[in-house]
Amino acid sequence: MQMRQCAFCGKRIAAHLNQCPFCREMVPQVHLSRASSGAGRTQIRRGLLYMLLAGVIYYFGAGYAKPLEVPIAIQPAVVNYLAPLVFLGGLGLTLYGLILKAKS
Numbered sequence: 001m002q003m004r005q006c007a008f009c010g011k012r013i014a015a016h017l018n019q020c021p022f023c024r025e026m027v028p029q030v031h032l033s034r035a036s037s038g039a040g041r042t043q044i045r046r047g048l049l050y051m052l053l054a055g056v057i058y059y060f061g062a063g064y065a066k067p068l069e070v071p072i073a074i075q076p077a078v079v080n081y082l083a084p085l086v087f088l089g090g091l092g093l094t095l096y097g098l099i100l101k102a103k104s
């Protein structure tokens with residue numbers, strides 16, 4: 001059975017109850033649904049994060065941060081394939097999020 005905490009007395013009560021059995025306060029049902037509010041915002045944020053990550057990979061991998069040496073040797077394939085792939089993935093996710101947002 002799912003349990004949650006009463007907002008008034010802090011005791012753990014069953015999630016389906018509308019009233020706390022300990023303090024008799026009405027406990028509003030909280031429905032945590034990800035789809036209802038801000039649909040697509042998560043995707044947009046994640047997509048932007050991926051694009052930023054791709055930029056960082058490219059920046060260090062291509063050697064633009066010359067005085068700052070990366071401790072591990074980065075294969076050229078990583079820069080040539082992984083960075084654009086991550087970037088495109090992030091771009092796709094961002095567009096998907098925008099479409100989701102436009103629909104709702």
Ligand SMILES: [Zn+2]
Nearest residue numbers: 006009020023
């Ligand atoms: Zn209570």
